[in-house]
Amino acid sequence: xxLITIIASLAVLALLVVLPFNLKNYGIYILxxxxxxxxxxxxLNLTLGYAGQVSLAxxxxxxxxxxxxxxxxxxxxxxLFGFGLSAGICFCVGLILGYPxxxxxxxxxxxxxxxxxxxxxxxxxxxxxxxxxxxGLMGFPRPSFFGIDTTNQVAFYFFSLTIFVLLAVxxxxxxxxxxxxxxxxxxxxxxxxxxxxxDIRRMTLLAFAIGAAYGGMAGxxxxxxxxxxxxxxxxxxxxxxxLLMVIVGGSGxxxxxxxxALLVVLxxxxxxxxxxxxxxxxxxxxxVLLAFCPSGLIGLYERSVxxxxxxxxxxxxxxxx
Numbered sequence: 001x002x003l004i005t006i007i008a009s010l011a012v013l014a015l016l017v018v019l020p021f022n023l024k025n026y027g028i029y030i031l032x033x034x035x036x037x038x039x040x041x042x043x044l045n046l047t048l049g050y051a052g053q054v055s056l057a058x059x060x061x062x063x064x065x066x067x068x069x070x071x072x073x074x075x076x077x078x079x080l081f082g083f084g085l086s087a088g089i090c091f092c093v094g095l096i097l098g099y100p101x102x103x104x105x106x107x108x109x110x111x112x113x114x115x116x117x118x119x120x121x122x123x124x125x126x127x128x129x130x131x132x133x134x135x136g137l138m139g140f141p142r143p144s145f146f147g148i149d150t151t152n153q154v155a156f157y158f159f160s161l162t163i164f165v166l167l168a169v170x171x172x173x174x175x176x177x178x179x180x181x182x183x184x185x186x187x188x189x190x191x192x193x194x195x196x197x198x199d200i201r202r203m204t205l206l207a208f209a210i211g212a213a214y215g216g217m218a219g220x221x222x223x224x225x226x227x228x229x230x231x232x233x234x235x236x237x238x239x240x241x242x243l244l245m246v247i248v249g250g251s252g253x254x255x256x257x258x259x260x261a262l263l264v265v266l267x268x269x270x271x272x273x274x275x276x277x278x279x280x281x282x283x284x285x286x287x288v289l290l291a292f293c294p295s296g297l298i299g300l301y302e303r304s305v306x307x308x309x310x311x312x313x314x315x316x317x318x319x320x321x
């Protein structure tokens with residue numbers, strides 16, 4: 001399956017390089033938005049899918065990254081400084097948020113992270129002197145590198161694609177490293193993992209911290225992409241949407257959040273021709289998918305491949321002499 005994942009990733013990358021030259025500005029914007037959400041969902045997939053730690057706070061980290069970058073860019077600092085600082089702040093906050101996971105699990109942990117998301121959202125909305133409150137922030141420029149101005153939609157798309165690929169490669173290395181195996185051991189059986197020498201405390205905190213850092217970096221891209229941010233973009237429904245991306249694509253699968261984000265972002269666009277009915281159709285499709293394919297689209301693909309491989313041997317075994 002590793003070879004298939006690599007081939008699929010290279011095919012997707014080749015497609016992403018070609019696509020912007022065949023789309024209008026809005027289509028390019030949607031693809032850029034998909035990459036931003038994919039980065040945030042990849043971080044959540046590490047925390048939830050690989051390490052088994054429930055989190056409903058990814059929208060808060062997305063917002064922290066977006067506001068940090070926007071404020072610094074308005075103050076004249078370069079984008080990369082805001083990008084790095086957002087990752088660092090979210091990493092540290094993620095470490096702190098990971099401490100409750102050492103004492104509570106499952107739905108109790110979900111309520112803790114839900115409360116954190118609500119708290120951060122209230123700060124965004126009420127601290128007008130810093131965040132602009134409900135009026136939001138605007139007037140921050142898109143970044144410029146080596147004389148290349150990313151105010152052009154295509155230029156910013158390729159800038160986002162570069163960061164997306166780099167972060168995906170880093171995450172691929174993490175999940176294939178001893179850390180990744182320790183995360184999966186923590187998810188499957190924490191007691192047994194501890195008996196095998198896995199530092200449960202350290203790996204739990206790292207799962208939250210790295211996932212939060214990915215959320216912050218996604219927020220750094222989100223701010224210059226939309227060129228306006230307000231608290232409404234970082235409510236609980238955004239955290240639920242990111243959670244849906246992970247589950248629909250395949251929790252604990254590397255490409256799961258990427259495919260899930262593609263479906264969650266593009267499906268409402270495809271259904272807009274239905275006008276007022278598109279939300280009902282969208283919700284119905286998602287419920288059917290989750291009911292009949294709880295392991296996500298990649299899980300469905302893996303089961304289909306396994307069934308096809310098993311069919312010839314099964315049919316030969318059932319033949320009578």
